Amino acid sequence: MPEDLTARVIAxxxxxxxxxxxxxxxxxxxxxxxxxxxxxxxxxxxLEQEFDISIPDDEAKKIRGIADVVExxxxxxxxxxx
Amino acid sequence: MSPDLGRRVAVTGIGVVSAIGTGAAAFWESxxxxxxxxxxxxxxxxxxxxxxxGAEIPDFAWGDDxxxxxxxxxxxxxxxxxxxxxxxxxxxxERTAVITGSCLGGNHxxxxxxxxxxxxRRTRFNPVxxxxxxxxxxxxxxSMKWGLAGxxxxxxxxxSSSNHAIGQAxxxxxxxxxxxxxxxxxxxxxxxxxxxxxxxxxVVSPDTCRPFCAGRPGxxxxxxxxxxxxxxxxxxxxxxxxxxxxxVGFGMSSDAHHxxxxxxxxxxxxxxxxxxxxxxxxxxxxxxxxxxxxxxANDPVECQAIERLFGARGPAISSTKSMxxxxxxxxGAIEAVAALLALRHGTLPPTANFTTQSPDCPGDIxxxxxxxxxxxxxxxxxxxxxxxxAVLVLRAT
Numbered sequence: 001m002p003e004d005l006t007a008r009v010i011a012x013x014x015x016x017x018x019x020x021x022x023x024x025x026x027x028x029x030x031x032x033x034x035x036x037x038x039x040x041x042x043x044x045x046x047l048e049q050e051f052d053i054s055i056p057d058d059e060a061k062k063i064r065g066i067a068d069v070v071e072x073x074x075x076x077x078x079x080x081x082x
Numbered sequence: 083m084s085p086d087l088g089r090r091v092a093v094t095g096i097g098v099v100s101a102i103g104t105g106a107a108a109f110w111e112s113x114x115x116x117x118x119x120x121x122x123x124x125x126x127x128x129x130x131x132x133x134x135x136g137a138e139i140p141d142f143a144w145g146d147d148x149x150x151x152x153x154x155x156x157x158x159x160x161x162x163x164x165x166x167x168x169x170x171x172x173x174x175x176e177r178t179a180v181i182t183g184s185c186l187g188g189n190h191x192x193x194x195x196x197x198x199x200x201x202x203r204r205t206r207f208n209p210v211x212x213x214x215x216x217x218x219x220x221x222x223x224x225s226m227k228w229g230l231a232g233x234x235x236x237x238x239x240x241x242s243s244s245n246h247a248i249g250q251a252x253x254x255x256x257x258x259x260x261x262x263x264x265x266x267x268x269x270x271x272x273x274x275x276x277x278x279x280x281x282x283x284x285v286v287s288p289d290t291c292r293p294f295c296a297g298r299p300g301x302x303x304x305x306x307x308x309x310x311x312x313x314x315x316x317x318x319x320x321x322x323x324x325x326x327x328x329x330v331g332f333g334m335s336s337d338a339h340h341x342x343x344x345x346x347x348x349x350x351x352x353x354x355x356x357x358x359x360x361x362x363x364x365x366x367x368x369x370x371x372x373x374x375x376x377x378x379a380n381d382p383v384e385c386q387a388i389e390r391l392f393g394a395r396g397p398a399i400s401s402t403k404s405m406x407x408x409x410x411x412x413x414g415a416i417e418a419v420a421a422l423l424a425l426r427h428g429t430l431p432p433t434a435n436f437t438t439q440s441p442d443c444p445g446d447i448x449x450x451x452x453x454x455x456x457x458x459x460x461x462x463x464x465x466x467x468x469x470x471x472a473v474l475v476l477r478a479t
Binding site for chain 1: 147148151152206208209210
């Protein structure tokens with residue numbers, strides 16, 4: 001499941017930022033990929049749409065890379081599934 | 083004569099995106115041939131809309147993936163026009179102004195977003211909604227993409243927006259406040275909300291646009307963009323630049339009269355102010371690219387204002403809106419390019435779709451076919467809803 005989730009997150013981030021999937025790894029940081037704050041809010045929007053979740057602003061501010069996204073999204077999906 | 087106001091200003095770049103051609107060469111060929119871009123609207127299907135025709139840009143595409151995700155159609159059109167205008171030019175980074183005009187802003191994306199909000203009850207908006215719909219997106223795009231870091235802003239005065247933008251850029255260079263400028267306007271018109279709003283005004287023609295004609299049925303909406311690059315004439319000449327013409331005068335006025343009905347007095351005062359600014363007598367003007375919307379209200383008022391200022395034997399007049407439609411915030415820029423090309427080629431573009439001249443629209447109308455004429459000075463008129471008038475005086479090189 002985490003590997004599948006990582007792949008889905010990378011696919012969404014790659015599509016949103018118009019970058020090739022191969023540019024991403026599970027531990028990639030956004031800074032290293034040149035992803036800025038405007039890309040960031042578009043990624044959050046795409047994740048919320050894809051997983052039907054709501055990412056709180058406080059949580060969003062802590063995100064620095066793919067691993068943070070996967071962890072945060074995983075928790076929100078778990079919470080939704082109760 | 084007015085005092086020496088400063089430097090002469092040359093147009094060293096032009097770019098056009100229009101229903102009758104993308105690129106100045108294609109645009110000019112259509113103007114010269116009197117070829118209209120008015121056709122059934124294809125971008126959007128609105129059952130029951132009282133008009134079916136518009137002047138659209140078929141298959142418009144510009145920008146990379148990121149630009150297309152960040153900018154709405156009007157801003158991409160502006161970028162496309164700027165790219166053509168700036169080709170081969172190197173402008174001083176912090177001394178180049180970018181001044182654009184728009185009437186509608188990013189209404190395509192705004193319309194689609196509000197549909198999701200109201201009709202589909204969505205609670206999340208795309209996070210780039212604000213930067214996509216803001217009217218200044220073209221100025222920002224051009225400034226960022228070409229690294230132009232001088233004064234940059236956007237003028238909103240409805241259908242006069244881009245004439246005001248060009249006029250301000252002209253004055254800034256003339257006065258030494260900037261050493262170059264990219265100026266013009268852009269509007270994308272064919273969204274559900276905007277088309278319904280124009281329908282409600284009952285001024286859009288059910289078939290085509292016939293400016294100055296008896297029984298003229300109204301205006302035809304168009305979309306597009308045009309950008310001009312302005313530089314001091316002496317510097318452009320010194321490096322052997324291709325010069326499309328000069329801007330020699332700019333005049334503005336307000337009708338202070340009515341939110342939609344033009345007064346005529348304001349139009350006359352704006353044209354007079356432009357001639358004074360150019361230190362030019364009315365007799366020197368050989369051509370006017372009229373505002374010429376083809377509506378019942380505009381055309382008589384404009385023609386009569388021209389007659390009062392220039393007399394019964396005034397300059398040749400045409401409305402190229404009969405071909406590229408009324409492009410609102412882009413109109414002044416598209417028509418300034420048309421007038422510059424007319425001066426450059428010694429050929430006055432016609433008023434297309436012309437039938438019989440209306441008795442209340444006096445003047446020497448260039449009808450249906452282009453006219454060969456060696457003209458030194460031309461006016462380009464823009465008169466907006468709300469009574470805001472802006473007129474440019476252009477000179478052949």
